[in-house]
Amino acid sequence: MFLLSKMRRSTVRGLSGTGWGMIALFLGVLSLGAAQNNTNSSFIPKVAILMNCGSQGSKSDAMGRSWVGDEESKYAPPTVANLVSAAASSQDPSLPSPVPYMTARIFTAPATYSFVVSPGRYWLRLHFYPSDYTQSYPRSDAIFTVASNGYTLLHNFSTSQTADALTQAYLIREFSVNVSNDHLNVTFSQDRKSGYAFVNGIEVVSMPDLFNSAPLVGADAQFSISSSTVLQTMYRLNVGGQAIQPIKDSNLSRTWYDDTPYIYGAAYGITGDNGTNDLVYGSIPQYMAPVDVYTTYRSMTPDPTVNSNFNLTWMFYVDANFTYLARLHFCEWIYTLPNQRAFNIYINNQTAETAFDVIGTGANLGNPIYKDYAIYVPAQEGDPYLFVALQPDVAVKPQYYDAILNGLELFKLNDSAGNLAGPNPVASIVDNSQGPDSGVNASPSSHSSSSKGPVIGGVAGGVAVLGLILALFCFIHRRRGRSSDGDKPSGWLPLPLYGxxxxxxxxxxxxxxxxxxxxxxxxxxxxxxxxxxxxxxxxxxxxxxxxxxxxxxxxxxxxxxxxxxxxxxxxxxxxxxxxxxxxxxxxxxxxxxxxxxxxxxxxxxxxxxxxxxxxxxxxYMAKGPLRGHIYGNSNLIPLSWKQRLEICIGAARGLHYLHTGAAQTIIHRDVKTTNILLDENLVAKVSDFGLSKTGPTLDHTHVSTVVKGSFGYLDPEYYRRQQLTEKSDVYSFGVVLFEVLCARPAINPSLPREQVSIAEWALHYQRKGMLEQIIDPLLKGKINPESLKKYGEAAEKCLAEQGVDRPAMGDVLWNLEFALQLQETAMENKLVDDSTTDLIQMSPDYSHVNNSATYAVGDNSTSTSTAGHSLASVDLDDVTPSAVFSQLVNPQGR
Structure with a gap:
């Protein structure tokens, strides 16, 4: 097919009319066969029920899909006193659509939806929007169990705790349920007498039987997935590509998410998009995954030396004591011969397959395939994670040291008791967050990119053995009581604290x-x-x-x-x-x-x-991380704009001290809202120095180092050049500034492509002069426009593409303090003025002051720097402010 594709795109000369006719006939027959193959492998669902719970009539969501209300529906529970229809008290701006999330069916006693269907497999998707549904039904009281046809899908499920921990506005839980009779039953029951159960939307969509059996990783055996097995979709990723909405997914209404937030470490590899129509499904049905999954991919770097020493790895937070099915989707678009690209597949540090070669399986260029692997995740100390890693198999000496992946799905299988329920996630106090989850998947956001479990080395098996040796050593060490022997070293390596x-x-x-x-x-x-x-x-x-x-x-x-x-x-x-x-x-x-x-x-x-x-x-930091106070935890009192400014100023002072006040410049390297902690008085303190580096000396402008940090906050220049300066912290702090202003995560893969990164999204609005359109709704009408303008300018400068164009942290700090002065002055003027004019409409004109400030900050002279230090920190009180800055300390006086 690759040869024929090339023939179609080339100019063929010297053929007679008969020759052309034969080729046209030949190509027509092949095209007809391919079309029949694709048609035969398509799937048209016989059942596609989208129920908008707590509603009447038919309404469409933002994608144009029609949802039918459950009021008087033949599938809904009988109308009794314990069924309540309620509307959400407020609409979160990150909701993809008001339908089905703004209405809910509330249960105060067990109730069952009974869908009349034919035997077979069905997608069952449950939609939840944790909100207050009138004063009688606060969001924190919703703790309940969901069961279906004898299987427990969710138990002791707290939607508010889960949403807060994962920093999500809404939740989607997707299951694959087999129906052996003519009814698919879904039962909701509250787990506390004072609590309630609820659901906003239910989808029941018929599906083909996608599951059979898979090799069990770590054992020489096959794991059989029977027709009665229930599976929960944990993750579904379009690797190397954009998110794919349900309406673009082969009639199965699946959502595929961007894989970027789940990549472990700094080895992101490169992404590609074939961008052609040369995809031929061949041996697998076209409903296995959409075209966009197979035409985009992520591979390793062009450097074979780098590739041979690092893995391309994805990390997933999972529930312990369950078996998981990992489905990996592949489609080769570059190499045409066997052993040009051969790589090992590791799952949880165990070898799933060696020398895997897409072309070597018999697939041609543009022919997609998939591989299934089953693995059991036992209970372990700390949070359980599941890793999928790819590494070139140097043992078989492939022509190119590379690996490729197009798509990845991870499913949890029910245990022997028919249970799929796991514990509610717990919001982390000092977590290294990577961004929110999309809704279907359990997110790494509450279990950080820096909390990604064990480091996967060059050879997964070797790392596993090393871990066992280390554990055995520690066990023997403790049993023998060597810690009490004064002539023996301790269990960990010596720490040369001062060199x-x-x-x-x-x-x-x-x-x-x-x-x-x-x-x-x-x-x-x-x-x-x-x-x-x-x-x-x-x-x-x-x-x-x-x-x-x-x-x-x-x-x-x-x-x-x-x-x-x-x-x-x-x-x-x-x-x-x-x-x-x-x-x-x-x-x-x-x-x-x-x-x-x-x-x-x-x-x-x-x-x-x-x-x-x-x-x-x-x-002890009583108030925890800054992130929980700006989004993700509705139990906390929202911060005012003045409080947010004061917190940002405090964090900037800490970073400024690291860069200029210590004996040597210290680069934090992991600045983000979860590493800014608040004490009982909301005083901000920078934390987590495990990734910090001593900065450049006078003889060097940068520190060359392996890239580390958190995705969404990482300085792009540092990532590209692996050269670290204090301006990398400035970039990360710029992301924090927009995160504080807009009250959303640095990365949100569930949003449209242009909105996924807050740095790109907010910069777009800032440069258009429309920043006020995307600020936290709680702040609307409460920010002085000049204060917002100065703040936005400071954040924009921090996010300059080149480090040399970014300001020093002292200058950022001065701009924030000036923004605070503008806000406080406007507040004072509002108190004096008896008018009821909204604050956002009555700010005084400080254009002359603002221009002076911009000029002073932009000047790299010594006097500007000195003044910046004087206002930057109360800890540097031995510096005298310059005349320019002293006029700005109280702008009202001018």
């Missing part, structure tokens, strides 16, 4: 508390700056790591609330040996924070490294 051999761990000393440092080998860091805790002290502080004390989970491990020294609250971060961050981040955190003290940096109180443990102890 040089004289500061490595090597002698047992007492802790600051006066208790014995049993088994501890601390550096010579001043004990007043970095206290050493014994493991027994940590156990006592956390009540032996009581699960009820967990504040959150990050890339290093779990964080517990603790109490030391008779009641002082602390945050205890316990390292997970299988987590992404390890000894290097542990050392970096101590090395950085033990030397830093600043009002806007989270203080490190101490650490513990006994008994194969890595534990860090910090100041």
């Amino acid at each position: 040089g051999n004289s500061h490595t761990m090597g002698s047992k000393v007492s802790t600051a508390s006066g208790k014995s440092g049993t088994g501890s080998y601390v550096s010579s860091a001043p004990s007043s700056f970095c206290r050493h805790f014994t493991f027994a002290e940590i156990q006592e502080a956390t009540k032996n790591f009581d699960e009820s004390r967990i504040l959150g989970v990050g890339g290093f491990g779990k964080v517990y609330e603790g109490e030391v020294d008779g009641g002082t609250k602390v945050a205890v971060k316990r390292g997970n040996p299988l987590a992404e961050q390890g000894i290097h981040e542990f050392q970096t955190e101590i090395e950085m924070l033990s030397k830093l003290r600043h009002r806007h940096l989270v203080s490190l109180i101490g650490y513990c490294e006994e008994n194969c443990e890595m534990i860090l102890v910090y100041d």
Whole structure:
């Protein structure tokens, strides 16, 4: 077919009329056969029910799909007193459509929808919008169970907790249910007497039987998926391409999401789009996945050396104690011969297949195929993750060291008790967020890009063996009591906190508390700056790591609330040996924070490294991360614009101190809203220094380093050139500024392509002078226009494509302080003015002041820099403000 495709696109000369006729006939027959093949493999659903619960009549959603109300529907439960029709109290701006989310059917007793259908498999999709439905039905009281034909789909399901943890406005849960009789029943029942169950929309769509059997990874066996197995769709990704809406998916109404938020590490590879009509489904039915899935792809870099040392990896948060089916979709568009591109497939550090070669399977160029693998995810310490990784198989010496993937689906299978329900996710306090989930999938947003589980090395099997060896070592180490032997090193590597051999761990000393440092080998860091805790002290502080004390989970491990020294609250971060961050981040955190003290940096109180443990102890931050206060947690009181400005100013002061106030420039490298924590007075403090780097010296303009950070916040120049400067922090902070203003995640893959990245989306509106159109609805009418203008300009400058065009953090800080001055002055004027004119319409004209400020900030002279420092931080009070800046301290006076 590839040869014929080339013939169609080329000019054929010297053929007689008969020759042309024969070729035309030949091509016509083949085209007819291909068309018949595609027609035969298409699927037309016999049942396609879209029910708008709590509504009457027929209404269309934003995609033009018609939803029928369940009022008096033959499928709905009988009309009794425990059924209530209710409307949501407010509409979140991120809802894809008012239908079906703005009305709900509420149940205060078990109730069943009964759909009359023919035997076969069906997609069952449940839509939930956690909202207050009148005062009688607050969103937090919705905790319920959903069952279908004898299977438990959801249990103790809290829609509000789940939505808050995943920072989603709405939830979609999709199941594949087999019906053996003529009824598909869906039963809702509340799990608390004072609570209720609800649903906004139900889809029942007939589907072909897509599932059969798959090799069980890690065992020499096949896992059979019977006709009675129920599956839940956990993830469905269009790898390397844009999101695909249900109306573009082969009559099966599936949604395919962008894979970018799920990529693990900095190895993103490259994406491609064939952009032609040469796709021929061949041996698989065309409903297996849409054309757009197979014509777009993600492959590795053009550098074979890089590819041979790194994996192309995706990370997924899953529920433990379930078997999962991973379906990988492939279509080769570049290589035409076997062994040109051969690679290994790893799932959860186990080899699923070696030397996999798309062309080697018998497929031709443009022929899609798919591979299924089953894997069981057992219970484990910390959050369970499932990894899919690809790496060139150098053992078979392929012509090109590369790998490719076009699409990925991950399904959870019911257990032996007929259960599919997992626990509600918990919002992380110090999580390294990567962006929200689309609705169908469990999101990594509550389980960060930096909390991505174990590092997948070059050869997955080797890493697994190494992990077992490490675990065995730690077990033996504890059993033998080696931590009490003063002549033996501790379980973790020595920490040269200040460089040089004289500061490595090597002698047992007492802790600051006066208790014995049993088994501890601390550096010579001043004990007043970095206290050493014994493991027994940590156990006592956390009540032996009581699960009820967990504040959150990050890339290093779990964080517990603790109490030391008779009641002082602390945050205890316990390292997970299988987590992404390890000894290097542990050392970096101590090395950085033990030397830093600043009002806007989270203080490190101490650490513990006994008994194969890595534990860090910090100041307790009562209000948690900034992100939870601007979106994702409706239980918190919304922040005013003044509070948001003050928090951004505090964070900027902390970063400014890192860049200019420490002995050496320190580049944070992971600035984002989850790493800005708030104390009980809403004072912002920058946290999580595990990825931090000491910045460039006078002889160097940058630090060359492996790219690390969080997707959505990552400086594009740093990503391209792998050259780190403090301007990378400035870029990330610019993303934070727009995130605070617009109250939405840095990355939201469920939105249209142009809105996925807040940096691109907000910059577009900022440059058009329409930034006020996309701000947090809670702030509309409450921001002084000049304050908003100055704030938007500051954020825009931070996001300049080239680092050299971005301002220093001191200049960003000054602009934010000036924006705050403008807001406060407008508020004072409003109090004086008896008029009821809205604040957004009555701002005074500060154009002359603003112009002066812009000029001063844009000037790179010494006086501007000095002035910027004077206003930037109360911690740098030995600098005198310049005349220009002193006039701007109180703009009302001018």
